[in-house]
Every structure is written in structure tokens, then in C-alpha cells.
Amino acid sequence: MRTKLSRILICAGVLMLLGAAGLLLYNRQEADRAASFSADVVPVISRYAATARETAELPPLVTDPKTGPREMPEAEIEGRRYLGVLTIPSIGYETAVQSTCSLELLRYSACRFHGSVYTDDLVLCAHNYNRLYSELSALRRGDAVWFTDVDGFTWTYQVAELETLQPDMVEEMNASGYDLTFFTCTYGGQARLTLRCVRE
Secondary structure (H helix, E strand, C coil): CHHHHHHHHHHHHHHHHHHHHHHHHHHHHHHHHHHHHHHHHHHHHHHHHHHHHCCCCCCCCCEECCCEECCCCCEEECCEEEEEEEEEHHHCEEEEEECCCCHHHHCCCEEEEECCHHHCCEEEECCCHHHHHHHHHCCCCCCEEEEEECCCCEEEEEEEEEEEECCCCHHHHHCCCCCEEEEEECHHHCCEEEEEEEEC
């Protein structure tokens, strides 16, 4: 009886190890694919932005007296719509930012979760690929964060604080009073590491 139970437990343990190895391999492949995609699309967005900057209004009209805050400009590239590029120079992080958010779109790059640069409440999110969580955790107050839109204008922010929010705290995520928020999942996906920034 004990021998049979031991064999069952050993088999279960082996299956669990194989499953964990498979999940680790899958996650690594997803991270590599996303990094490769972003490395390819960021230069395309940058070239688009450089061309747009030549004809864009300077400075950009933020609020129209009749219609209120303008919509953020978008560029369609290979079937996806982008707002621009997010850069955090102190950790060497750069990613394209898509205009809408879904689980499928997050597989490729960061996405807009809420808000706009024009209303100083932009919220962006990204998967925790390639240890993004640990890199964001290393940021300090005053570190620079840049958002360059597809019209070629760059908004410069400084890190104000890091906080951890629960997944259901959507209102706290969106209505924070900060000009820019960027978040990713903690390890295991149980919470959201949240970077709060103020515009210079």
C-alpha cells in the first residue's frame, strides 16, 4: 500500500515539475516575443512622430474652448493603434503604448488603461515581462519618465512614489491626482505595483 502511494506521489511530483518547467518556458517565450515586437515597432513610431512633428501645431492645443480637452493623437501601424512611446531612462526601459487595453494587446506592448496627457490623468499598464516589477521597484523619487506622443511631443515626468494596489482598486488607480501612472503585476499577479509620476 505504501509503495503504491509513494509511486503516486512521485508521479504527481514529476508532473508538477514538468508543468512548472513548461509554464516557465512559455512565459519566457512570451516575454522574448514581446521584447522583440517592441524593439521593432518603437523605431517605426519614432519615425512617424518625427515626420508628424514637422507639421504638428507647436505647442499642441490642449483644450478647445468649444469641445474641451482634445483627444490624444493616434497612429495605426500594422493594424494596431498607438499613442506613442514610454521611456524610463534610468532602467533602460522603452515600450510602445497602444491606445486601448486588452489582455491580447498587452501581449505586445504597454497599453492605455485610462486618461490622457491632456487631462493629466494618463494611466498606462504593461505585463511583468523580463522582471519589469523588480526594475520598477528600483526606481527612486525624482527619476525621469518620458512619454513621447505620435505627433513627436515629449512630456517629461518625475517619479513621485511607488505603491501597491489590489486588482479591484480601479477607482484608486484612475483617480489618483497624479499626472501619469504606470502599473504592472507583482509576481504571481496578486497585486499591482503602481508608479506615480508628476509632470515637470
